[in-house]
Amino acid sequence: MSEFGKIRATINGQTYDLSVALNETLLELLRYRLALTGTKSGCETGDCGACTVLVSGKAVNSCLVLAVEIDGASVTTIEGLSAGGELHPLQQAFIDHGAVQCGFCAPGIIMAAKSLLDEEPRPSEEEIRTAIAGNLCRCTGYLSIVKAIAAAAEVLRGGDKR
Amino acid sequence: MSQAPSAIGRPLPRQDALAKVAGKARYVDDLALPGMVHGKALRSPHPHARIRSINTAKARACPGVVAVLTAQDIPGANSIGPIIKDQPVLCSDVVRYVGDPVALVAAETEAAAEAALARIEVDYEILEPVLDPIRALERDAPAVQPNGNIGSHFKVRRGDVQKAFSEAAVVIQRRFFTPRIEHAYMEPEAALAAADGEGGIVVYSSTQYAHRDREEVSRMLGLPQSRVRVRQMTTGGGFGGKLSPHAQCYAALLAWKSGRPVKLRYRRDESMIASYKRHPYVTDMKLAAGRDGKIVAIEATFVGDTGAYLLEGRAVITKSVTHAAGPYFIPNIKADGYAVYTNTVPCGAFRGYGVPQAAFALESLMDELAGRLAIDPIELRIRNGLDTTCPTSTGQILRASVPFKQMLGRAKVAAESLRPLLQQAPEGRRRAIGVGCSTRSIGSIRTPSRSTAVVSLHRDGSITVACGSVDIGQGSDIMMAQVAAEELGASVERVEVISNDTAIAPDCESTSASRVTYVSGNAVRMAAAKVRARVLGLAAQDLGCAPGDLKLMDGVVLYREQGMSLAQLFAKHTFHIITDIAEFIPDTSPLDPETGQGSPAGTYSFSVHLALVEVDQGTGQPRVLRYITFSDAGRTINPMTAAGQVHGGVAMGIGYALMEQLHLDQGVTNSSFATYLIPTALDIPQEVPVEFVEDPEPTGPFGAKGFAEGSLDPAAAAIANAVSNAIGIRIERLPMTGERIYELLHPPQPSL
Numbered sequence: 028m029s030e031f032g033k034i035r036a037t038i039n040g041q042t043y044d045l046s047v048a049l050n051e052t053l054l055e056l057l058r059y060r061l062a063l064t065g066t067k068s069g070c071e072t073g074d075c076g077a078c079t080v081l082v083s084g085k086a087v088n089s090c091l092v093l094a095v096e097i098d099g100a101s102v103t104t105i106e107g108l109s110a111g112g113e114l115h116p117l118q119q120a121f122i123d124h125g126a127v128q129c130g131f132c133a134p135g136i137i138m139a140a141k142s143l144l145d146e147e148p149r150p151s152e153e154e155i156r157t158a159i160a161g162n163l164c165r166c167t168g169y170l171s172i173v174k175a176i177a178a179a180a181e182v183l184r185g186g187d188k189r
Numbered sequence: 190m191s192q193a194p195s196a197i198g199r200p201l202p203r204q205d206a207l208a209k210v211a212g213k214a215r216y217v218d219d220l221a222l223p224g225m226v227h228g229k230a231l232r233s234p235h236p237h238a239r240i241r242s243i244n245t246a247k248a249r250a251c252p253g254v255v256a257v258l259t260a261q262d263i264p265g266a267n268s269i270g271p272i273i274k275d276q277p278v279l280c281s282d283v284v285r286y287v288g289d290p291v292a293l294v295a296a297e298t299e300a301a302a303e304a305a306l307a308r309i310e311v312d313y314e315i316l317e318p319v320l321d322p323i324r325a326l327e328r329d330a331p332a333v334q335p336n337g338n339i340g341s342h343f344k345v346r347r348g349d350v351q352k353a354f355s356e357a358a359v360v361i362q363r364r365f366f367t368p369r370i371e372h373a374y375m376e377p378e379a380a381l382a383a384a385d386g387e388g389g390i391v392v393y394s395s396t397q398y399a400h401r402d403r404e405e406v407s408r409m410l411g412l413p414q415s416r417v418r419v420r421q422m423t424t425g426g427g428f429g430g431k432l433s434p435h436a437q438c439y440a441a442l443l444a445w446k447s448g449r450p451v452k453l454r455y456r457r458d459e460s461m462i463a464s465y466k467r468h469p470y471v472t473d474m475k476l477a478a479g480r481d482g483k484i485v486a487i488e489a490t491f492v493g494d495t496g497a498y499l500l501e502g503r504a505v506i507t508k509s510v511t512h513a514a515g516p517y518f519i520p521n522i523k524a525d526g527y528a529v530y531t532n533t534v535p536c537g538a539f540r541g542y543g544v545p546q547a548a549f550a551l552e553s554l555m556d557e558l559a560g561r562l563a564i565d566p567i568e569l570r571i572r573n574g575l576d577t578t579c580p581t582s583t584g585q586i587l588r589a590s591v592p593f594k595q596m597l598g599r600a601k602v603a604a605e606s607l608r609p610l611l612q613q614a615p616e617g618r619r620r621a622i623g624v625g626c627s628t629r630s631i632g633s634i635r636t637p638s639r640s641t642a643v644v645s646l647h648r649d650g651s652i653t654v655a656c657g658s659v660d661i662g663q664g665s666d667i668m669m670a671q672v673a674a675e676e677l678g679a680s681v682e683r684v685e686v687i688s689n690d691t692a693i694a695p696d697c698e699s700t701s702a703s704r705v706t707y708v709s710g711n712a713v714r715m716a717a718a719k720v721r722a723r724v725l726g727l728a729a730q731d732l733g734c735a736p737g738d739l740k741l742m743d744g745v746v747l748y749r750e751q752g753m754s755l756a757q758l759f760a761k762h763t764f765h766i767i768t769d770i771a772e773f774i775p776d777t778s779p780l781d782p783e784t785g786q787g788s789p790a791g792t793y794s795f796s797v798h799l800a801l802v803e804v805d806q807g808t809g810q811p812r813v814l815r816y817i818t819f820s821d822a823g824r825t826i827n828p829m830t831a832a833g834q835v836h837g838g839v840a841m842g843i844g845y846a847l848m849e850q851l852h853l854d855q856g857v858t859n860s861s862f863a864t865y866l867i868p869t870a871l872d873i874p875q876e877v878p879v880e881f882v883e884d885p886e887p888t889g890p891f892g893a894k895g896f897a898e899g900s901l902d903p904a905a906a907a908i909a910n911a912v913s914n915a916i917g918i919r920i921e922r923l924p925m926t927g928e929r930i931y932e933l934l935h936p937p938q939p940s941l
Contacts, residue, residue, distance in 0.1 A: 064219035065212020067425075069375050070457040074862035077375055105212035118210040122202050125829040128837065129662025130209030131375040131425030137210065156870040163862060165373050165426050166662050168836030169870040170877060 034098035038063070039107030047094040054078045054089040057104060065105040065134050069163070076162030079135035080104045086142035088161075105134035108141065116182040117141060120175035128166035136162040140176045148184055152177065196674040196681050197891045200829035203667045204686070205423065205660075214423040217379035217395050218454050225381070226255050228443045228453030229302040231292040231309050232463055233284035236532035236855045237318035237331065240282055240311060243292060247308040253301035256447035257309065258293045263442065265411030271401065271432040271537060271699070275334075276498040278409055278438050284313070285333055285497035286534050287856025288463030290435070295443040295451050318532035320853065322494040323471065325531050333497060333530035340495050340528040341503035343510045345582055345785030348521030353486035357477035359561050362488075365550040366922040367905075368850040369469040369494065372539060373867050376425020377460045380440035382406075383450035389416035390445060394437050397427040397661055398699035402434040403691045406441045417441075421689035427661040428841070429538035430464060432699055433500060458860035466851060467539035468493035468505055468528070470546040474513075476554045482564045482572045486521035489513040491547065495528040496535035502528030505536075508634045509543035511785060514582040515551045516593050516628035516795055517573040522582050524785070533853055538701060540838070542634075544902045545845065548627045549923065552906035556623070557919060566624055566910070567601045575628065575795075583780060585788040590894060592884035593628070593795040596819040599880065600624060600797045603817045607801050610815065620803045620814070623911025625903030630790030631895055632704040632775050637789075639774040640697035640705075642712035644673055646720050646767045648759035650744020651683040654717075657694035658709040663897060664830030665705045669713045671826050672890050676717035678742040695770075706826060706895030707792060707886075708773055714890040715771035723769065727762055728753055776888070792886045795821040796899035798839070802911040809931025811912050813843055816877045820899060824892030825881045832879040835900045839877050842904020844868045850924050 031046050038061065047056060054071070057063045057080070066089060069077030073091040080089045081103040082096075108115040114122075117137050121127050136159050143150055143158035150158070155176050156169070164172065208214040245257040260267055260281035267281065268274045280291050292309050296302035319325045325338040332338060354360055381393040389412065394402050399419040407417045424431065436453055443451040455464070475488040491509045495502030506526035513524040526543075559566040574593045580586050607622055614620040632638060642656035654673045660666040670684035687693050697709050725736040728746040731753065732739070740747040744755045759765065775791030801815035818835050825831045848866045852858045859865045885892025909920040918933050 058218075062221075063212075064215075067216070067376070068218065069377070070862055072457065072861055072863070075375060075457075105210075109211055114207070114211070118207075121210045122206040125200070125202065125833050127203065127206045127209050128664070128830075128833055129375065129424060129426040130205070130214055131216065133209050134212050152875070160869045160871050163373075163375060163867060163869065165375055165428070165841070165867065166837045167833060168838075168840035168877065169868075169873050170836050171833060173870065 032095045034095055036097045036099065037101040039104060049095060051094040052090055053092040053094050053097055056094040057089060063104050063106050067131055067134060069131065076139065077132055077135040079138045079162060081138055081142055084142065084145060086139045105137060108137065116179040117176065120179040124171045124175040124178060126167060126171040126175040132162055132164040136164065136172060144180055144183060148180060150180060196671040197824065197826055198828065199671065201667055201671065201681055201827060203664050203830065204670065216376055216425055217381055217393050217422045220381050220393055222381065222383055222450040225450040225452055226295045226297055226447065227299045227302050228293060228295045228440055228451045229299065229306055230290045230439055231306045233280065233287060233289040233291055235284060235313055235315055236287050236320065237316040238284050238313040239316060240280060240284065240291065241314055242312045244310040245292065247310065248294060248305040251301065251305040251308055253297035254294060254305045255449055256295040256443055257305065258442060258446055262446055263409060266408045269405045269433060269435065269438055270498065270500050272501050272504055273499040276500060276535065278442065286532050288534055289497065293439050293443055295447050295449065318855065320531055320533055322492050322529040322531055325529050333532055338530045340499040340530050341506055343507040343526050343785065345510050345513065345522050345524040347784065350486040350488050350521045350523040353521040354477050357485050358480045359558060360475065360477040361554055361557050361561065362475035363554065363919065363921055365472040365474065365553065367470045367546045367549055368923055369536065370467045370845060370849045371461055371851055371865055372428040372430030374426030374428060374430060377455045377457050378436040378464060379454035380436040381450065381452040382440035382444035384444060384448065389418065390441055391418045391420065392437050392441050393420050393422050395424045395431060396421050396434065397431045397659060397701060399659055399689065399691050400657055400696040401699065402437045405434045405438055409438050409442060410445055419691045421659045424659065424661045428540045429542065429701060432538050432701060433465065461860040461865060462857045463534065465500055465535045465537035468495060468502065468536040472546060472550040474550040474554055476558060478558055478562065480562065482562050482569050484517060484519050484573050487514055487519045489524040491526040493526065493528050494531050494533065494536060496531060496533045498535040499528060500535050500537040502536065504633065504635050505543040509547045511583050511634060511789065512544050512547050512629065513551065515548060516575050516626050518575055518579040519582065534857060540841065541898050541901050544627060544629050544898065545905055548625065548903050548906045549909060552625045552903060553909060553919065556910045556913065567597055567604060570626055571597045583789060584786040587793055590792060590823050590884045590886040592821050592882045596795060596797040596821065596882045599819050599882065600799055603799055607799065607815055610801060614803060617806050618803050619806060619915040620801060621911050621914030623800050623907050623909065623914055625798045625907025625910060626796065627899060627902035628793050628795045629703065629899055629902060631707050631792050631794055632790050633702045634789050637775050637777045638698040638704065638708065639772055640709040640712040641695040641770065641772045642709065642716045643695060643768060643770045644713065644716035644720050646677060646724065648756045648765060650679060650755050652677055652679055652685065654684060654686045654713055655694045656688055656697055656709050656713055657691065658697040658705045659688050659700050661700055663834060664827060665700065665709065667830060668706055668710060668826050672710050672713045673717045675891060676714050677721055680743065703794065703895050703897035703899065706893050707889050708775060710890035710893060711773035712771050715773060716769050719769035719771060720767050723767055724758065728758055731761065791888050792894045794894055794896040794899045796903050798903045798907040800907040800911040802908060802915055804912060804915045804930060806934060808927050809934055810927035811847060811925055811930055813874050813908060816874050818877060819880050819882055820896055821882055821884065822896040823886035823889050823894035824883055826893050831881060834897050835879045836877055838900020839904055840868050840873055842901050843872055843908065846905040846908035846923060846925060848924050848926060
C-alpha cells in the first residue's frame with residue numbers, strides 16, 4: 028500500500044499543497060488528481076514524449092518524474108500556455124501550418140518546443156528536430172510541426188509571420 | 190451554382206485544431222464519470238492451449254474489486270470482428286495466441302485491478318503451436334482453427350501466363366518478405382462504458398467506426414442496437430488498427446455486469462502484444478516482358494500470416510491479389526493469395542491493406558526488368574501504365590481520372606533535378622534514386638460500402654451535417670464542411686459537422702479504405718443539393734421565376750437585384766429548418782470467385798514516389814535524403830489536410846522500409862517504443878514536396894476521389910529500389926536495417 032508525502036508546487040501559476048502517494052508519477056498527479064488532462068499518456072515508459080511538461084523550465088517526460096520530485100518547483104503544462112485565453116504563438120502556428128492531425132502528440136511536442144525556444148530563440152532546423160526527437164508522432168510526418176515551430180520562433184522574436 | 194468564393198481547394202485548418210493545441214480536446218482517458226471503476230484484461234501467456242478451468246475466487250476477494258468476468262458471463266454472442274466475427278470477446282475453451290483475452294476485472298483503481306488479475310487462476314493444457322505460415326500449410330501442422338489453417342484464398346485469372354512466360358524475352362522472379370508491423374497510434378486503446386439507467390448503455394470510444402462498436406456491443410450484451418449509444422471521442426490515430434472494438438466490448442461487459450461506469454485502457458505493451466497488426470507476407474512473384482519493355486505476364490502468390498483469427502484477412506488478401514499488377518496493364522495474370530492461420534497475434538486492417546506488400550514485390554521486379562532491358566525505370570513504367578483505355582487486373586476500364594502517365598512524366602523531371610545530389614556522396618557512402626508507384630481502388634474491395642448523410646439548413650443560413658464517418662485525425666470533418674458549404678453557398682465557418690455520435694449521425698461504415706472523401710463526401714453533397722433544391726423551389730414559387738434563375742449565397746436567395754433572406758423565406762413557409770438525407774454507394778460489380786474479374790470500385794487513385802537514399806558502406810545504415818511525391822486525389826478538397834496525409838504516409842513508409850519489425854518468440858517481444866522503432870523527427874528528409882496532379886473524378890464530390898492510403902502504398906518500394914540501386918544488390922526483405930544491409934554488403938566468407 029502506498030505511503031504519502033506532502034509537496035508544495037506551482038502548477039501553471041497556481042500554488043498547490045498536495046498529499047501525494049510516493050509512487051505517484053507527475054503524469055498521474057496532473058491527469059487524474061488535478062484533472063489537467065491536456066498532458067497525454069502514450070506509453071508510460073518515457074519513450075513517446077506525449078507526457079512532456081516543463082518542470083522549472085526544463086522539458087521532462089512526466090511519466091518518469093515522481094510527484095514528490097516537484098516539491099518546491101514550478102510546472103507548466105499545455106493548459107498553462109495560453110495566458111488569458113490567448114493562444115501562445117506555438118499553438119497558433121500549429122493550427123496555421125496543419126501540424127495537428129489526431130492531436131495526441133501535440134501538447135507534448137508543443138511543450139518540448141517551448142523549452143527549446145525559451146533557451147534558443149533562433150533555432151536552426153537541426154536544433155528544432157533534435158529538440159523534438161523524443162516526441163513521437165505517427166500522423167504528421169513531422170514536417171509541418173518543424174515549420175510551425177520555426178514560424179512561432181519568428182513571431183516570438185518580433186517578426187510578423189503569422 | 191453558388192457564387193460565394195469556392196470552399197473547395199482551400200487549405201482551411203480543421204475545426205478541432207484549437208481544442209487540440211490548447212489541451213482541451215477530450216480523448217477517452219480524459220473522461221471521468223461519477224462512481225467510475227477501472228477495467229483490465231487477463232491475457233493468455235501461451236500461444237496455443239486448452240483452458241481446463243478458470244478460478245476467480247481469489248481475484249473476487251481482492252480489495253477494491255467489483256467484478257471478475259469470464260466467457261460464461263457474456264449474455265449474448267461471444268465473437269467480434271471487423272468483417273469476419275471469429276475472435277472471441279473472452280476465450281472459453283482454447284487460447285490461440287499470446288495475448289488472447291481470458292478474463293476481465295473491474296476495480297476501484299487500476300492498481301487494484303492489476304493485482305486482482307494476478308490472482309485469477311487459469312489451468313491451461315498446453316498445445317503445440319504453429320508459429321510460421323509456411324509450416325502452417327503443411328499437412329501435419331497443428332490446426333489453429335477447426336477448419337484448417339487456410340483462412341481464405343482469393344485468385345485472379347486472365348489469359349494464359351504459361352504461354353506468355355514461355356514466349357517472353359525476359360522472365361524474372363523472386364521471393365519477397367515483408368514484416369509484421371504495429372500501427373503505433375499515439376493513443377493506446379481505451380473505452381469508457383456506462384449503463385444509461387434506461388435499459389441501455391453508452392460507450393465512449395476511440396474508434397474508426399462508432400456504429401460497428403454499437404453493433405458488436407449490442408450483439409455481445411444481447412441488446413437491440415437502438416439501446417446502445419456510442420460516442421466517438423477525439424481519437425488519437427487509428428491507421429486501420431481501431432476497427433475491431435475489443436476494448437469497447439470489455440468495458441461494456443464490465444459496466445453491464447458491475448452496474449458501475451468502467452474505463453478500460455490498454456497499456457502500451459499490452460497494445461503492442463495483443464491488438465492486431467499488419468499481415469507479414471511471403472510473396473513469390475514472376476514477371477515477363479518483351480524486348481520493348483511491354484510486360485506480358487505476371488504470376489504472384491501471396492502468403493499472408495493472418496495470425497490466430499481471420500478478422501479482415503480475407504479482404505486484405507483480396508486487395509493484394511486484385512492489385513498484384515499494380516498501376517500497369519498486364520494482359521496475362523495468375524495471382525493467388527492465402528490468409529494463413531498461425532498461433533500468433535492476429536493481423537488485420539493496416540493503412541495500405543495488402544497493397545504495400547504487393548507494391549514492394551512488383552516495383553522491385555519492375556526495376557530489375559528495367560535493368561535487364563536497359564530501359565529507364567520510369568520510362569518502363571510509362572510504357573506499361575494504365576490509362577483510360579486498358580483494363581485493370583480485374584477487367585475494369587477506368588473511364589476518367591487516370592493521371593498516372595502524367596504523374597510519371599512529372600517524376601521524370603523531378604528525378605533529373607535530384608541527379609546532381611548523386612555526385613555529392615561523401616567518402617564511404619553511396620547514393621541512388623529509386624521510384625515506386627501504386628494504384629488502389631477507393632473503398633472496400635469485396636462489398637461496396639454505403640454512406641448516408643443528413644444535411645440541415647437553419648434559418649440563419651448556418652448548416653449542420655450529420656454523417657457518421659468518424660474523423661480520426663485525417664481531416665474528414667473539415668472536408669464534409671467544405672463540401673456542404675460549397676453546395677449551399679455558405680462559409681465553411683458556419684457549417685457544423687457531427688460525425689461522432691451514433692444517436693445523431695447515420696451509419697456511414699468505417700473510416701477506412703480511403704473511402705470517406707469519395708463515399709461520404711458524395712452523400713453530403715447529395716443531401717446538401719436536395720436541401721438547396723427545396724429552398725430554391727420555394728423561393729422560385731414566391732418570386733415567380735424558375736429555380737435555375739436563382740443563386741443561394743451566404744443565407745440569401747438572389748434573383749437579379751432582389752434578395753430574399755432565408756429567415757424571410759423560412760418564416761413565410763413555416764420552416765425553422767430544412768433537412769434532407771442522401772445515400773451514396775459506389776457503382777460496382779462483384780468480383781467473380783473463379784477469375785477475380787469485376788468492377789470493385791467507383792474510382793482508383795494513383796501514386797508515384799521518388800526516394801534518394803544514402804547508404805553508409807561501413808555500417809550498412811541507409812538514410813532517406815530526399816523524397817518527392819506525386820499524388821492523385823482527383824480534385825483536392827483541402828490541400829492542407831491532403832498534404833498532411835502524404836507526409837504522414839511517407840513517414841510511415843520510411844518506418845516500414847528501414848526500421849519497423851515486430852519480433853516474436855511465442856508472443857511479441859519488442860513491445861515498447863524503445864525496442865520497436867518508428868521514425869522520429871530526425872528520420873524524415875528536410876522536405877517532402879507534395880504535388881497533386883488534378884484530374885477530376887466525374888463521379889466524386891466536386892471531382893474529388895480521395896487517396897489516403899496512396900500516401901503509403903509505394904513508399905517502401907521506392908526506398909527499396911533506391912537502396913538496391915545504391916548497393917547493387919536487389920533487396921528482397923524489409924525492413925532494410927543497417928545490420929541487414931551490412932550483411933548484404935559483407936556476406937560471410939565460406940569457412941575452409
